[in-house]
Amino acid sequence: MEKTVVKTQNLVKRYGDLIALDHLELDIKEGEIFGLLGPNGSGKTTAINCILSLLAFDKGTIEIFGKKMTPASFDIKKEIGVIMQNVAVFEELTVQENIDYFCGLYIRDKAQRKQCVEDAIKFVGLEDFRKFYPKKLSGGLLRRLNIACGIAHKPKLIILDEPTVAVDPQSRNRILEGIEELNRAGATVIYTSHYMEEVEQICTRIAIIDKGHKIAEGTKDELKSMIFNTETVNIEILDLPDEVRKEIDSLPHISGTDYEDGRLTVKCSGGSHNLIRILDVLRGRDLAFGRVTSELPTLNDVFLEITGKALRDKEE
Amino acid sequence: MFLHCFRYELTTAVREKSVLFWLVIFPAVLALLMNAAFSSIYDKTSKFSTIPVAVVENSTDLLFRSVMDAFEDNEEPLLKATYTTEEEALGMLERKEVKGIIYTGRTLTLSLADTGVEETVLRTFTDQYVVSSAVISDLIKQDPAMAQKAGEAMSAELDICREEPLTKGNTDPFVQYFYNLIAMVAIYGSILGLQISINNQADLSPLAARKACSPVSKTVGVAASLAAAWLVESVCIVLFVTFVRFVLGVELGGDLRLIYLSSILGGMAGVSIGFFIGSSNRFSNEVKFGVSMAVNMTLCFFSGLMASSIKLVIEEKAPWFNRINPPAVISNSLYYLNVDDDLHRYAPAIAALAAMTLLFSVAGAVFSRRKRYASL
Numbered sequence: 083m084e085k086t087v088v089k090t091q092n093l094v095k096r097y098g099d100l101i102a103l104d105h106l107e108l109d110i111k112e113g114e115i116f117g118l119l120g121p122n123g124s125g126k127t128t129a130i131n132c133i134l135s136l137l138a139f140d141k142g143t144i145e146i147f148g149k150k151m152t153p154a155s156f157d158i159k160k161e162i163g164v165i166m167q168n169v170a171v172f173e174e175l176t177v178q179e180n181i182d183y184f185c186g187l188y189i190r191d192k193a194q195r196k197q198c199v200e201d202a203i204k205f206v207g208l209e210d211f212r213k214f215y216p217k218k219l220s221g222g223l224l225r226r227l228n229i230a231c232g233i234a235h236k237p238k239l240i241i242l243d244e245p246t247v248a249v250d251p252q253s254r255n256r257i258l259e260g261i262e263e264l265n266r267a268g269a270t271v272i273y274t275s276h277y278m279e280e281v282e283q284i285c286t287r288i289a290i291i292d293k294g295h296k297i298a299e300g301t302k303d304e305l306k307s308m309i310f311n312t313e314t315v316n317i318e319i320l321d322l323p324d325e326v327r328k329e330i331d332s333l334p335h336i337s338g339t340d341y342e343d344g345r346l347t348v349k350c351s352g353g354s355h356n357l358i359r360i361l362d363v364l365r366g367r368d369l370a371f372g373r374v375t376s377e378l379p380t381l382n383d384v385f386l387e388i389t390g391k392a393l394r395d396k397e398e
Numbered sequence: 399m400f401l402h403c404f405r406y407e408l409t410t411a412v413r414e415k416s417v418l419f420w421l422v423i424f425p426a427v428l429a430l431l432m433n434a435a436f437s438s439i440y441d442k443t444s445k446f447s448t449i450p451v452a453v454v455e456n457s458t459d460l461l462f463r464s465v466m467d468a469f470e471d472n473e474e475p476l477l478k479a480t481y482t483t484e485e486e487a488l489g490m491l492e493r494k495e496v497k498g499i500i501y502t503g504r505t506l507t508l509s510l511a512d513t514g515v516e517e518t519v520l521r522t523f524t525d526q527y528v529v530s531s532a533v534i535s536d537l538i539k540q541d542p543a544m545a546q547k548a549g550e551a552m553s554a555e556l557d558i559c560r561e562e563p564l565t566k567g568n569t570d571p572f573v574q575y576f577y578n579l580i581a582m583v584a585i586y587g588s589i590l591g592l593q594i595s596i597n598n599q600a601d602l603s604p605l606a607a608r609k610a611c612s613p614v615s616k617t618v619g620v621a622a623s624l625a626a627a628w629l630v631e632s633v634c635i636v637l638f639v640t641f642v643r644f645v646l647g648v649e650l651g652g653d654l655r656l657i658y659l660s661s662i663l664g665g666m667a668g669v670s671i672g673f674f675i676g677s678s679n680r681f682s683n684e685v686k687f688g689v690s691m692a693v694n695m696t697l698c699f700f701s702g703l704m705a706s707s708i709k710l711v712i713e714e715k716a717p718w719f720n721r722i723n724p725p726a727v728i729s730n731s732l733y734y735l736n737v738d739d740d741l742h743r744y745a746p747a748i749a750a751l752a753a754m755t756l757l758f759s760v761a762g763a764v765f766s767r768r769k770r771y772a773s774l
Contacts, residue, residue, distance in 0.1 A: 097550050134611050156613035164611040170604035174405065175412035186402040187612035231608070 093142035117285030163237030186236035202234035220340035222253025318372035403622035452487035456503035584664030591672025652735025664728035670758035701725035
């Protein structure tokens with residue numbers, strides 16, 4: 083049986099009248115990359131801060147590695163690596179000194195620490211920048227330094243709170259690959275983000291939270307199967323007679339069609355080979371069609387169907 | 399763990415440019431300007447120098463001659479007389495080579511072209527001479543051999559026209575401004591103290607939040623930060639005092655080792671006050687900095703940094719405030735070292751600074767002790 087690394091029960095956190103965490107229940111297993119997905123202000127960071135015992139909460143319990151987490155739980159903290167949303171490094175220390183400082187808070191042995199610092203520098207690819215001060219680093223490199231400071235001591239549990247905010251695509255990919263590598267090396271990862279693509283890409287299990295409440299949890303496939311619409315087929319077609327559209331509507335697993343400006347949109351609910359069956363109908367009627375696309379549902383669709391709103395603001 | 403934290407806290411404090419500016423460059427420039435302004439005033443108004451005077455002898459006055467001769471035996475005589483004709487003397491007065499012309503004769507008369515301290519001394523000298531000489535002249539008439547002895551005695555008497563200090567210390571009144579400046583550098587240590595609270599309270603900075611997630615207790619982290627800040631502040635203030643004393647050449651008065659001790663303890667108290675201000679409230683970092691600077695400047699104002707008379711007014715109306723106002727305690731301790739022959743007033747001032755350091759450090763630590771925050 084898989085060990086539970088982090089367990090929150092009935093966690094409630096209020097800011098005055100605002101309920102930031104509403105009876106949040108999490109059960110994160112060893113070896114997982116657990117994604118906490120939700121829009122801005124949904125309570126992801128509040129949950130992380132409560133788990134880390136930085137933030138006082140009103141109700142509930144938090145256990146890490148089977149022990150109650152408190153501000154003085156130094157034996158638990160020793161096994162945790164934290165990468166916060168905001169870059170948290172000393173401006174007056176170089177890249178190497180920053181990593182050495184934070185690593186030194188966990189590891190006393192100098193030789194071991196030196197090796198860990200080297201490993202961390204290599205891991206985030208900052209070998210050429212070890213003598214640089216943070217203000218000389220680009221946004222992406224700064225984020226990598228932030229990560230190196232959090233993981234240099236090789237923790238068993240790594241908590242990353244939106245580590246890719248304002249990061250260029252190249253650095254983002256490197257960060258995500260790094261997280262998967264850390265996981266393969268044995269670390270359990272909690273990853274919060276409002277970027278659904280990232281969560282889909284790396285997380286083995288995902289909890290979607292909104293207004294401090296967990297609204298869904300499971301693997302990405304489990305989450306997608308929760309929604310009615312499982313596939314959307316788009317076909318460019320200049321002329322679509324009504325009887326053809328009715329025939330498509332009558333196919334199994336078709337939940338609805340829409341035809342506008344030479345574009346046919348077919349919503350499917352479950353089933354397989356839906357696209358082939360639709361195209362067979364069009365070919366049987368000798369109808370010429372152009373570009374065909376098939377879209378599988380995203381986590382945003384899941385969120386949209388459950389809450390009635392988009393996961394991410396349009397401008398993001 | 400303490401040493402690891404201390405080492406890096408020290409490195410960050412040393413590399414922090416604002417520390418260099420507020421604790422080294424700014425006070426040094428201020429001291430430079432103050433020295434340039436005050437040294438010339440002091441030279442003009444307070445510092446004694448021999449007064450040149452022309453003497454026109456209408457008739458030989460043995461007593462006067464012996465008085466002037468006795469003056470010249472001094473290392474730093476009150477007057478330097480040039481015996482000359484009236485015409486030449488007037489020329490010298492016009493060319494400002496002398497401050498006045500003394501005419502000897504039946505009675506001593508004085509001619510001046512200006513007003514000022516030196517002219518006042520000359521006037522006092524001649525007035526006093528006229529009174530004393532009347533008595534002594536009678537004695538000389540009876541025994542002319544008494545002229546020289548009488549002259550020496552009278553010279554000694556007249557020499558009190560020169561202002562004599564009541565203390566062995568520096569009597570320059572402007573040295574008080576340098577004491578206040580040292581006190582200001584000490585109290586500016588609060589910048590370092592404020593940074594300690596910002597870097598150690600998770601609700602004040604991401605850096606502190608990351609530290610709070612580590613397995614290092616808040617007490618160890620804060621102690622290392624305080625120790626590093628105290629050391630940096632001490633080095634800064636020792637450099638400043640050394641600069642004032644040896645580069646600017648300001649005679650601060652008193653035992654230099656004790657001056658350093660006062661300054662260092664004052665600086666430590668300043669760091670602790672900043673730490674307390676940073677830890678004791680829920681204001682934003684910017685507001686905390688503003689509050690700290692406002693408190694510092696207000697305390698410095700009441701200690702007489704901007705107007706020296708303020709401290710005297712407080713001493714009269716609310717003397718207790720001068721015993722607890724850190725900048726006033728620092729500048730007073732330096733003043734006591736300068737003017738007192740013993741440490742009976744200095745020792746309590748030093749004890750007060752040590753007590754303040756302890757009190758504010760403990761209070762700050764209590765406020766920032768290990769805790770979970772209501773909001774981050």
